[in-house]
Amino acid sequence: MMTQLLKVHGSQNSFFILDQTKLKQALTDDELRRLARQLTDPQDGLLGGADGLLVVDRPTRPGATAQMRVINADGSEASMCGNGLRTVARYVAERDGQTTFKVDTMDSSLRVRQAGELAPGVPAFAVEISPVRFNRAALPFDNLGHDRLLGTPVPELAPGLTFTTLAVPNPHLISFVNQETIEGPLLGELGSYLNGANPYFSDGVNVNFAQILGPQKLFVRTYERGVGFTNACGTGMSATSLAFALLHPASAAFDEAVTVYNPGGMVKTSVHFADHRYWIELIGNATFTHQLEIAEDLLHQGRVTAHDAQVTATGEQEAYQNFIHQLPHFNLSVN
Numbered sequence: 001m002m003t004q005l006l007k008v009h010g011s012q013n014s015f016f017i018l019d020q021t022k023l024k025q026a027l028t029d030d031e032l033r034r035l036a037r038q039l040t041d042p043q044d045g046l047l048g049g050a051d052g053l054l055v056v057d058r059p060t061r062p063g064a065t066a067q068m069r070v071i072n073a074d075g076s077e078a079s080m081c082g083n084g085l086r087t088v089a090r091y092v093a094e095r096d097g098q099t100t101f102k103v104d105t106m107d108s109s110l111r112v113r114q115a116g117e118l119a120p121g122v123p124a125f126a127v128e129i130s131p132v133r134f135n136r137a138a139l140p141f142d143n144l145g146h147d148r149l150l151g152t153p154v155p156e157l158a159p160g161l162t163f164t165t166l167a168v169p170n171p172h173l174i175s176f177v178n179q180e181t182i183e184g185p186l187l188g189e190l191g192s193y194l195n196g197a198n199p200y201f202s203d204g205v206n207v208n209f210a211q212i213l214g215p216q217k218l219f220v221r222t223y224e225r226g227v228g229f230t231n232a233c234g235t236g237m238s239a240t241s242l243a244f245a246l247l248h249p250a251s252a253a254f255d256e257a258v259t260v261y262n263p264g265g266m267v268k269t270s271v272h273f274a275d276h277r278y279w280i281e282l283i284g285n286a287t288f289t290h291q292l293e294i295a296e297d298l299l300h301q302g303r304v305t306a307h308d309a310q311v312t313a314t315g316e317q318e319a320y321q322n323f324i325h326q327l328p329h330f331n332l333s334v335n
């Protein structure tokens with residue numbers, strides 16, 4: 001039996017979407033991990049690989065329309081993915097004919113909504129990023145001499161820089177730096193160190209370096225847990241926007257849009273505090289680049305080559321390229 005995969009991206013953070021509800025038999029967790037590693041591989045994967053596999057399934061909580069699971073390129077499972085959730089929101093919106101609904105993620109049901117176009121021919125979705133936690137156990141981190149980091153100097157990580165940690169709910173480490181540092185080797189060094197065996201972040205951490213470009217304006221570059229350098233990380237840009245508002249209130253206001261550039265494009269965020277909790281809205285493109293038809297048994301076997309898939313380009317990437325062409329150029333894209 002043939003089934004469909006989609007190749008998608010949000011700010012060129014790229015994924016395959018697999019809808020388990022369309023299969024004759026759902027893939028097991030082991031099969032999903034194996035398939036994610038195989039499909040996303042830059043050499044042996046499909047269409048140059050990807051950053052992860054997004055698995056759509058039936059909702060697990062009352063009131064939600066679907067469930068999204070996030071399998072990183074290395075086969076590990078993440079609790080959330082902001083760029084991925086926008087693309088899953090679009091997929092479910094088109095599948096079920098809805099424009100506003102909730103999607104279950106590992107920790108919570110999150111609100112999503114269709115948000116018009118980011119640019120001509122570039123569909124956009126808005127997604128809720130929450131819950132937000134700052135405490136050491138939520139990341140988790142250890143041996144840094146603090147219970148939370150909020151603009152805190154941490155010489156163990158990098159002398160001269162300050163760091164903020166927050167879980168949204170996947171874990172993020174954030175530092176506001178200058179252009180030289182954002183372009184230099186430190187982010188890659190710190191990212192690979194903290195995502196290997198290390199005394200500080202036992203589950204690894206997504207590491208974000210941000211440059212303040214002006215009021216309500218950031219550039220964010222991310223080294224992702226389970227992936228490496230990515231063109232963009234939606235939860236990373238959301239977490240960084242909240243850190244921006246908390247640490248630099250003269251440049252960043254709550255409830256107002258922040259423009260966040262990244263190596264793969266641009267998103268808008270807005271940070272909120274309501275009912276004693278922080279939450280962030282992330283708005284950006286949800287682009288489908290290819291549809292793939294593949295025999296279901298090959299997905300179970302985690303063995304899909306270019307010969308096995310019938311690939312159809314959607315044509316949407318051209319509109320996306322036109323959109324990013326008119327953005328400031330930061331020259332740090334991954335591909």
Ligand SMILES: N[C@@H](CCC[C@H](N)C(=O)O)C(=O)O
Nearest residue numbers: 078081082083170233234235
């Ligand atoms: N790219 C994602 C984050 C994916 C998960 C991350 N690698 C993790 O392990 O936490 C995003 O857009 O948020």
